[in-house]
Amino acid sequence: MRLAISLILAAGFSPGISIPPCISSSDKEVQQEGFEYLPFWEEKFELSSTKSTLRELDRAIGEAFEKFLIARSKTPGLIEAPVELAGAEKKAKEELIETLEKAKANARDKGDSEGLMALTEALDQLAEGKLPHSRTFLKNSPDKEATKFKGHSYKVFSNEEDRVPWPVARKRCRQKGGYLACVESREELDFLVNLLGNSLGGWVGGSIGDDAVWSWVTGESVDHSLWHENEPNREEVVFLRPDYGLGDALAGFRWRYICEWGESLPYGWDFNDSGARKAVVDFKKAMNKASSKFEDDKESLEKKLARARTAFRNAAKKAVTKAKRDLNKSSSEATRADRVDEIKRIAMVVAALGDDLLFPDPPLFPNTNKESVDALEGAHRFGYSTYKVIEEKIGWHEAVRRCEELGGRLAHVKIPHQQHFLIERVLDDNSAPHLWLGASDEEDEGEWRWLDGSSMFPHKCKKVGAATVKIHEPLDYEGYQWFEDDYGGFEHFLMLENFKTHGQWRDQNWLYPPQPTFVCEWIYQ
Incomplete structure (x- = not known):
């Protein structure tokens, strides 16, 4: 399990918070525009038939989602699993603090100033919510050829x-x-x-x-x-x-x-006191055990909701198939009326509807993470996505982790209208000129993918001499375009730059100086 999941649910969970299923804050705090679920900008379409088809698709997706929420509300264990995880972390943390306090008292009695300083600093970090297990490595079985x-x-x-x-x-x-x-x-x-x-x-x-x-x-x-x-x-x-x-x-x-x-404790936590050292190792083991149980519980819950999720996917697929058929009729109408821009927009929608991950699965757990709820204040909702710029200047991997900690993901911008919305509604004159987005070709050079695994864009092939090579270009973003792909190089992360003038995409290394800010996206919130 990703560490971020356990930290979100454990550190941020508050049983007293009750959030509506679709919107995580009041209407004044999250601004909704256009369709409720579709990631398209209704006002940009011209033909009434196009708008009518998309409205019908929007209603169908909404009805499928509501049915899933009803099934989810009847599934036992959805609240208990994160509560148990939070309780396990709280107990393990309390036991660690108790042992370190005793070791601190012993160091003071012995006049061990170095040990006293290390233990005091560790306890201060725990008070700030900084836990040691992400850099604690246990004595696991190595590769047989090691x-x-x-x-x-x-x-x-x-x-x-x-x-x-x-x-x-x-x-x-x-x-x-x-x-x-x-x-x-x-x-x-x-x-x-x-x-x-x-x-x-x-x-x-x-x-x-x-x-x-x-x-x-x-x-x-x-x-x-x-x-x-x-x-x-x-x-x-x-x-x-x-x-x-x-x-x-x-x-x-x-x-x-x-x-x-091999066993290794984080710098600053490798105490001289054997009891304190053991307490850090025990904390790591307790967190691993709690995380493992949570993953087992999560798998069980996934199975219980499998039928509901399948029903959602099938309903979405059926609605999409009908919409594509009706959009082809609208395209013919636009052709007869010589509305070139409408033809292009319809083609864009049809291409987008070909992405099986365009409509993500609804989340397994309700959003009860207080930090996430607070972060959503002032966010902007567009379709099923809610966006917000996080004004923290960090590397790409840290941005991925930070969005997960807030209950979302680093923003996916699969459709031109999503990018238009980001630039025209979410970003403003005070926003940094460079922002991380959630795509990378880190795993496979040149194969750009969003974090959900879908292709960032289809490859267009061009003839070069006697060979056919892949030209790495995204779909036409109506003025927002791919500026650079350092294919074969060391830059693997998607950044939106200079959005105030021309909003270009480019690849960049993970610690691009100066550090960009980033956009988080919450699904069905």
């Missing part, structure tokens, strides 16, 4: 399919039960150099933070003496090459990587 060194295990993943950007390498190591290798001593550096052998090198788990400090995924600072003499150069992440040592590079390059397995 090599042991001083109680930890390591493996170089060097096949062709292992050539990935740094964030993907970090994710894959976590999926394997480990983490990107952390080089914390000269001895460990020499070991990893020998492990790489004649390899060209690969990613290790270091990156630069907002404070310009280099640290490993465990939080430990990178020892400056371990860098190559010409490094670092204030890029983004750390690589290791046998003939070179540690260097920094842009995170988007596709290199092999080294995973490490």
Whole structure:
């Protein structure tokens, strides 16, 4: 389970909040325009037949959604599951605080100023809601081909399919039960150099933070003496090459990587007190157990609601099929009337309706996350989506995580009208000129996809000499266009830039300076 889900439900859940199923705030707080569910701008269509068809489709989607809500309201466990998760985290946190307070008292009695300082700082972080488990790594079973060194295990993943950007390498190591290798001593550096052998090198788990400090995924600072003499150069992440040592590079390059397995506590939480150390490990285990149970509960609930979701999909599919048939008639009418712009708009709608994920599945859980409800104040609703610019300047992956923490997703802009709406209604003169959107080609170079897995745009093929190559262009965005795709390079994340003048899309590296702000999108809220 994504960590963000557990944090949302646990930290933000408030049983006293009751939110209407479609709109998460009052009408004054969330501004609704146009259709209630369709992501199209009604006033931009000319023919009454086109508008009538879309209104009928909008009603059909709304009726299907309401039926799902009725089925969901009759499903037991939807409230209990997140409450239990929140309760498990609260209990584990209280036990951790109790143990750390005892260790702090012992450190004070012994005159251990260093231990006292570390424990005080950790308790302050807990009071601020900062939990240690995201950087705590347990002693999980390593890959069977891993090599042991001083109680930890390591493996170089060097096949062709292992050539990935740094964030993907970090994710894959976590999926394997480990983490990107952390080089914390000269001895460990020499070991990893020998492990790489004649390899060209690969990613290790270091990156630069907002404070310009280099640290490993465990939080430990990178020892400056371990860098190559010409490094670092204030890029983004750390690589290791046998003939070179540690260097920094842009995170988007596709290199092999080294995973490490072994117990590791976050920097600042690796206490001298054995009881305090054990408490951090126990907290991680408790959170893993609670998250695992929540995932099991969620799977069970998914099964209970499977029939209702299938009914929603079937109803949407039936309505879409009829709408496409009727829109073809409207297109013929527009052709006879020589309304070129209407023909283009109808073609855009028909193409959009071909996306099976255009109408997402309704959410499993009602939105009871207080932080999400607060974030929705002042947001703008367009169809089933509610948008808001979050004025935080962070990297793309952090923007993805932040939107998930708020109960939404990094905005998907699949249709020209959605982009028009963003630029003309959501953004204003005070908005930053660069904003992250929720698409990437990080996993597969050139294959741009939204976070829901759908293709960002169809490939158009052009003849180049004797060969046919893919030209990476989106659908016509009526003036909002693809500006640059650094195909084959290290830029993998979608950014909307210069929206005040021409609203272009471009790809960018994950820590683009200066950091863009971003747009969150909530579905059926």
